[in-house]
Amino acid sequence: xxxxxxxxxxxxxxxxxxxxxxxxxxxxxxxxxxxxxxxxxxxxxxxxxxxxxxxxxxxxxxxxxxxxxxxxxxxxxxxxxxxxxxxxxxxxxxxxxxxxxxxxxxxxxxxxxxx
Amino acid sequence: xxxxxxxxxxxxxxxxxxxxxxxxxxxxxxxxxxxxxxxxxxxxxxxxxxxxxxxxxxxxxxxxxxxxxxxxxxxxxxxxxxxxxxxxxxxxxxxxxxxxxxxxxxxxxxxx
Numbered sequence: 001x002x003x004x005x006x007x008x009x010x011x012x013x014x015x016x017x018x019x020x021x022x023x024x025x026x027x028x029x030x031x032x033x034x035x036x037x038x039x040x041x042x043x044x045x046x047x048x049x050x051x052x053x054x055x056x057x058x059x060x061x062x063x064x065x066x067x068x069x070x071x072x073x074x075x076x077x078x079x080x081x082x083x084x085x086x087x088x089x090x091x092x093x094x095x096x097x098x099x100x101x102x103x104x105x106x107x108x109x110x111x112x113x114x115x
Numbered sequence: 116x117x118x119x120x121x122x123x124x125x126x127x128x129x130x131x132x133x134x135x136x137x138x139x140x141x142x143x144x145x146x147x148x149x150x151x152x153x154x155x156x157x158x159x160x161x162x163x164x165x166x167x168x169x170x171x172x173x174x175x176x177x178x179x180x181x182x183x184x185x186x187x188x189x190x191x192x193x194x195x196x197x198x199x200x201x202x203x204x205x206x207x208x209x210x211x212x213x214x215x216x217x218x219x220x221x222x223x224x225x226x227x
Contacts, residue, residue, distance in 0.1 A: 004157075033215065042203060043158070043217040050213060058214060090157060103148065103160035104215065111155075 002027045004107035006091050012113045013081060021076045021110050023091030031094040032074040033058070033104065034066065036087040043090065049074055081114040088112075121204060121221040129226050134191040136221040138204030139184075147180055147187050148205045152220070158203065161189075196227040 004025045013019055025032065033048035035058075045058030049068040063085055065077040074093075078085060088111050092104040122137045138147070146165045150158040164171045164180045164187065171178045177190040191198055203220045207213075 031213070035217070040219060042219040043205075045214060045216065048213065048215075056213075059216070088155065092158075103163055104158075106157035106159070108157050109155065 002105075004091055004093055004105050006089075006107040006110050008110060009108065010111050012115065014115050015082055016080050019078050019081060019112075021078075021089060021091075021112070023074045023076065023107060024072050025074075025091075025093040025105070026072065027093060027095070027105065028071065029093035029095050029105070030071070031096060031102070031104075032068065033092045033094075034064070034074070034076045035090045035092065036060065036085075037090060037109075038087050046076070046089075081112075083114050086112060086114050121202070121218045123221060124219070125222045125224070127224045127226065128194060130194060130196055132194055134194050134198070134223055134225070136189045136202055136223070138187045138189070138218055140187075140204075140206045140216075140218075141185065142206075142208060144182075144206045144208045146207045147178075148207065148215075149176075149178060149187075149189050150203045150205060150217075152201045152203065154200075161202075191223075194223075194225045196225050199223060199225045 007022045030051050034046040035043040037043045044060045047066040049055045091107040094102045094104045096102045120139050148163045149161040152158045162173045162178050164178050175192045180187045201220045201222050203217050205217045
């Protein structure tokens with residue numbers, strides 16, 4: 001089944017404890033992206049990647065890191081999480097290099113709470 | 116920075132009625148997409164309209180795009196209770212990279 005998977009789905013952690021949220025897609029998509037969703041703000045793009053080893057900042061990259069060493073995986077790293085990073089996170093992928101021309105396929109989301 | 120702004124923020128209608136949601140944006144775009152989200156779950160792509168298109172249909176969905184007014188509308192005809200969800204517009208553009216910017220969404224509630 002074609003899908004985007006994220007792990008973990010739920011995570012409660014404490015301030016400053018490094019964490020990684022994994023994202024994997026099995027559709028051979030070139031474009032992958034991370035978003036956070038907060039009440040009343042919709043989705044805001046954190047980072048995106050147009051291909052392996054090519055990443056760029058979205059609108060809210062502060063406090064996050066990403067890497068794209070393989071086409072299928074795009075992990076989101078929080079080196080030192082803070083309470084304001086408590087949010088619902090979504091990973092998405094798209095077939096083309098220019099996601100603006102293609103629909104994005106979303107993962108199920110990761111609900112992160114930072115105490 | 117927010118690009119798409121949906122209007123209204125919330126909409127409640129009876130089953131069988133039409134639902135219209137509007138989206139405005141600020142900068143030039145390559146395309147505009149509409150997504151649907153059921154309560155805290157992942158988004159599902161509904162329809163994409165390119166900047167050189169004015170109207171597009173998909174089943175009970177009709178999307179219009181007015182680039183001169185920087186606005187789009189999503190019409191769901193003959194709504195069903197199962198259409199209850201949040202709907203988001205998203206703009207794609209090359210400005211500053213291959214970014215996608217989402218609006219805050221419209222929450223639609225369809226009463227059976």
